[in-house]
Amino acid sequence: MTIADRWLLPDGMDEVLPPQASRMEELRRTLLDLYHGWGYDQVMPPPVEFLDSLLTGTGTDLDLQTFKLTDQLTGRMMGASADVTPQVARMDAHSLRRQGPVRLCYCTNVLRAKADQHQGGRSPVQVGVELFGHAGLEADSEIIHLALTSLTASGAREIHLALGHIGIYRSLVEAAELNHDQERALFDALALKSPGALAEQVSASVTDPALGAMFNALGELHGDVSIIQQARDVFAGAPVSVKTALDELDALHQSVLAHFEVDLYVDLAELRGYEYHTGMMFAAYVPGYGQALAKGGRYDDTGRAFGRARPATGFSMDLKQLASLAQVLPKKGAIWAPSPADEALSLAIASLREQGERVVQALPGQRTGPAEHGCDRRLEFIDGRWLPTTLAQETRA
Secondary structure, three states: OOHHHHHOOOOOOOOOOOOHHHHHHHHHHHHHHHHHHOOOEEOOOOOEEEHHHHOOOOHHHHHHHOOEEEOOOOOOEEEEOOOOHHHHHHHHHHHHOOOOOEEEEEEEEOOOOOOOOOOOOOOOEEEEEEEEOOOOHHHHHHHHHHHHHHHHHOOOOOOEEEEEEHHHHHHHHHHHOOOHHHHHHHHHHHHOOOHHHHHHHHHHHOOOHHHHHHHHHHOOOEEOOHHHHHHHHHOOOOOHHHHHHHHHHHHHHHHHHHHOOOEEEEEOOOOOOOOOOOOEEEEEEOOOOOOOOEEEEEOOOHHHHHOOOOOEEEEEEEHHHHHOOOOOOOOOOEEEEOOOOOHHHHHHHHHHHHOOOOEEEOOOOOOOOOHHHOEEEEEEEEOOEEEEEEOOHHHHO
């Protein structure tokens, strides 16, 4: 093994160095304080859990992203958390078991088997919120508003918000009485955004001409908010649940535009998280980033496997990406203290640190000076007292 082999990191794994680490910590505190102000309680899920609970109700996507290992104590399979949301759902359903709406937030490291194809590593720091126990539109609206507020607090500008509703596709599939294979083939065709492939699958699987026309139109229903009205015309003969979903999207988009300046995009054929989401879905984008910075939506009844089915809605983000949104501004400088310390110097240093100052004390034999340690002031003994004085510009250069 060469020296280079010893410091190489696995693909997709990264380390966070100064000053970005400080920026992330400041932002973590800002966001958690924001969520606290909205009534969300912080939780800290474990880094690994038994697969039986970790992957409950999440579909195959999360299964493929989960590192798996054997518990040496029980012989059972465990997984490293790749997404905090299922863990928080377990906490609400099993550990807390509170009555009424429950608001929870978190910020923790997760580990993923594969990196995102656009950007992002395999070890994001996931931050987000989950709201349990309320099935109404008010909860979805709160989640979207809090997600946009989080992005703004992180320095995001020119936010583009994409809205969708998985309930529309689910309702059409149920009305068409498709079997699993037909549903899967239709799902794949919609995901390709290919009208030809979609028409071929609809012709092969959907016997009702009216429903077939709705499926074919679904692939084209994406664009600005006028899509909602177009969809009302297209789905005039659809089940009532489709009309309800469109009403929800209409109310949500009006609520967003009343409080935020965002570019709104509606995509009724977006099926991301199909096996997981049950209602409205959203994703927030910022120019210069290849993937959504905030993703969320409704995922009712995830806690059913833990004995307590509950309405649920939430969103998550990667703190590492958020920390790169805004330029890291230089913090207040530090004070350079000489070595060795006498009692008066030690007391002066302690007093300055208690006041919130950053004091870097030289060590015996140290060759680096104030500039290398980001100091803009120096402690000097003046008139019987240790006082901070400003370093000359050339000294710090």
